[in-house]
Amino acid sequence: MRIDKDLVAASATPLVLGILMDGDLYGYAILKRVGELSGGGMQWTDGMLYPLLHRLERLGYVSSSWGTSDAGRRRKHYAITQAGREALADRQQQWAVVSGALRQVWQNTPRFPAAVEGWA
Amino acid sequence: MEVSHDELEAQIDRWRGYIQRNQAISPVDVDELEDHLREQIAERQASGLDDEEAFLVAIKRLGNLDAVSREFAREHSDRLWKQLVLLPDGSDGAGAPPWRELAVVLALAVGAGVAVKVGLALIGDGEALARNVGLLTLPFLAGYFAWKRRVSIRVVAALVIPVVVLAATLNLYPFVPGGSTAMLAALHSVVVLWLLVGVAYVGGRWRSGRRRMDFVRFTGEFAIYFTLLALGGAVLIGLTLATLQIIGIDFESVMEEWILPFAVPGAVVVAGWLVEAKQQVVENIAPVLTRVFTPLTAAMLLALLPVLATAGGLVDADRNLLILMNAILVLVLCLLLYSISARDSLAPPGLFDGLQLVLVLAALGVNAVMLTAMLTRIAEFGYSPNRTAALGLNILLLIHLVWAAWLAVAFLRGRRPFAVVERWQTSYLPVYGVWAAVVVLVFPPLFSFS
Numbered sequence: 206m207r208i209d210k211d212l213v214a215a216s217a218t219p220l221v222l223g224i225l226m227d228g229d230l231y232g233y234a235i236l237k238r239v240g241e242l243s244g245g246g247m248q249w250t251d252g253m254l255y256p257l258l259h260r261l262e263r264l265g266y267v268s269s270s271w272g273t274s275d276a277g278r279r280r281k282h283y284a285i286t287q288a289g290r291e292a293l294a295d296r297q298q299q300w301a302v303v304s305g306a307l308r309q310v311w312q313n314t315p316r317f318p319a320a321v322e323g324w325a
Numbered sequence: 326m327e328v329s330h331d332e333l334e335a336q337i338d339r340w341r342g343y344i345q346r347n348q349a350i351s352p353v354d355v356d357e358l359e360d361h362l363r364e365q366i367a368e369r370q371a372s373g374l375d376d377e378e379a380f381l382v383a384i385k386r387l388g389n390l391d392a393v394s395r396e397f398a399r400e401h402s403d404r405l406w407k408q409l410v411l412l413p414d415g416s417d418g419a420g421a422p423p424w425r426e427l428a429v430v431l432a433l434a435v436g437a438g439v440a441v442k443v444g445l446a447l448i449g450d451g452e453a454l455a456r457n458v459g460l461l462t463l464p465f466l467a468g469y470f471a472w473k474r475r476v477s478i479r480v481v482a483a484l485v486i487p488v489v490v491l492a493a494t495l496n497l498y499p500f501v502p503g504g505s506t507a508m509l510a511a512l513h514s515v516v517v518l519w520l521l522v523g524v525a526y527v528g529g530r531w532r533s534g535r536r537r538m539d540f541v542r543f544t545g546e547f548a549i550y551f552t553l554l555a556l557g558g559a560v561l562i563g564l565t566l567a568t569l570q571i572i573g574i575d576f577e578s579v580m581e582e583w584i585l586p587f588a589v590p591g592a593v594v595v596a597g598w599l600v601e602a603k604q605q606v607v608e609n610i611a612p613v614l615t616r617v618f619t620p621l622t623a624a625m626l627l628a629l630l631p632v633l634a635t636a637g638g639l640v641d642a643d644r645n646l647l648i649l650m651n652a653i654l655v656l657v658l659c660l661l662l663y664s665i666s667a668r669d670s671l672a673p674p675g676l677f678d679g680l681q682l683v684l685v686l687a688a689l690g691v692n693a694v695m696l697t698a699m700l701t702r703i704a705e706f707g708y709s710p711n712r713t714a715a716l717g718l719n720i721l722l723l724i725h726l727v728w729a730a731w732l733a734v735a736f737l738r739g740r741r742p743f744a745v746v747e748r749w750q751t752s753y754l755p756v757y758g759v760w761a762a763v764v765v766l767v768f769p770p771l772f773s774f775s
Binding site: 231232233250251252253255256257259260262263264265269274276278279280281288 | 353354356357358359360361363364365367386387388389390392393396397399400401670671741742744745
């Protein structure tokens with residue numbers, strides 16, 4: 206199943222911040238984690254992750270530091286900051302409202318056959 | 326096996342070379358992307374792909390490089406703010422052919438010259454002309470950006486209406502000849518007009534803090550280009566003048582009546598275009614200039630501070646001195662804004678940020694002395710237009726500097742990201758515009774046009 210581009214874009218920030226809550230990670234590991242969490246459903250263009258990370262850094266939600274990989278390469282690690290935690294909490298509330306609303310709508314509406322097929 | 330790995334390294338090298346040509350992606354970002362690429366390749370190799378296949382998959386997964394670099398550019402507009410023209414709307418890379426732009430610029434430059442010349446002829450010399458000089462030149466610069474950014478009708482209205490109001494105010498108010506409200510209105514109208522140029526510059530997206538920062542950068546670069554043009558022009562005129570004098574031809578009247586009225590307004594438009602046309606010459610000088618002048622200005626303020634504080638008798642302090650100090654404070658603020666705009670917002674706090682804080686604190690000290698002087702003068706002599714305008718500006722500067730200092734301390738201590746410092750600077754800018762508009766529109770009737 207391909208997930209709509211807008212939906213991916215909207216969920217990217219809370220997803221990345223949420224992943225960093227479990228500990229510091231570098232870009233590639235963050236993407237792998239996204240893949241695992243979505244069962245491979247969310248395919249990001251790898252390159253797009255970095256401008257996003259840089260934006261989160263500018264906003265003060267994450268901080269970065271250069272370290273070394275196992276292979277001895279320079280590698281940039283990202284960690285969530287206090288402001289990032291607050292931003293994440295905020296996003297969580299917003300998403301809870303959205304998903305709650307969607308759940309109710311979908312409970313009351315019979316699914317279109319095409320949609321059912323798509324889910325199967 | 327060895328050979329094929331060499332080939333892989335060569336491919337990665339070529340990829341690096343290609344991506345590095347992109348100004349929006351800095352070398353450290355390329356390092357980061359390369360680390361990602363190599364990780365991706367290693368994983369593909371582990372699952373059995375050969376070098377070539379692994380490289381191709383990794384490149385493919387990295388995505389369309391143009392799209393990625395556009396995202397980088399959006400995020401790091403400071404790195405290539407001169408190319409912004411291509412970026413914000415991004416839809417058409419082509420735009421107008423270069424000759425058409427040059428023609429528009431020259432037409433506007435000549436237009437500004439004609440406007441000033443006609444102004445000279447109609448209004449004659451003196452105060453009324455001084456009040457109108459900004460109105461006769463800056464709309465042409467704004468017009469260039471409005472054309473270049475293809476602004477909407479609403480933005481055009483947002484530009485034209487204030488200019489009409491300003492023109493009406495400056496020319497219909499019954500100013501008393503030689504009065505100070507006329508002088509104040511003339512000075513402050515230029516500030517309002519410059520901010521309107523800014524609205525055109527950002528293509529009407531004046532609510533965006535980052536676009537405002539781009540305009541601050543533009544203002545700094547514009548000042549540098551204009552100064553360079555003025556210096557070059559002065560040398561040229563000086564040499565011509567000297568040569569013609571030897572031959573015995575009076576060139577001075579030609580210069581005053583024809584060359585200067587066209588050259589100076591024309592230079593305003595041309596300087597704006599030069600900045601826009603991303604002439605790379607000055608690009609690397611701007612951060613250097615702020616690095617040189619920030620410590621020097623801080624030292625100057627620190628030297629002035631004890632002199633001012635111990636001068637005694639602030640009530641009879643020369644009013645010219647107070648005006649001069651106000652000018653210095655405004656200049657310090659410009660320097661501060663410009664150096665903030667030239668700074669990489671992701672860099673960690675450093676020595677230079679400490680110096681900047683010293684500059685702000687020194688400016689605050691001078692500001693405090695000035696405020697005391699002004700308040701005592703006002704207590705002694707009452708509110709005159711000049712004193713009120715100066716007091717207002719000082720209070721605005723005080724608020725600006727106090728909060729800037731507070732944020733700078735928080736940034737130096739690692740409590741806040743640099744973006745917060747930037748945001749404060751850009752969000753405070755319109756306050757000056759509002760104040761300038763108040764001085765132009767409200768002060769003259771308030772002080773009965775004296």
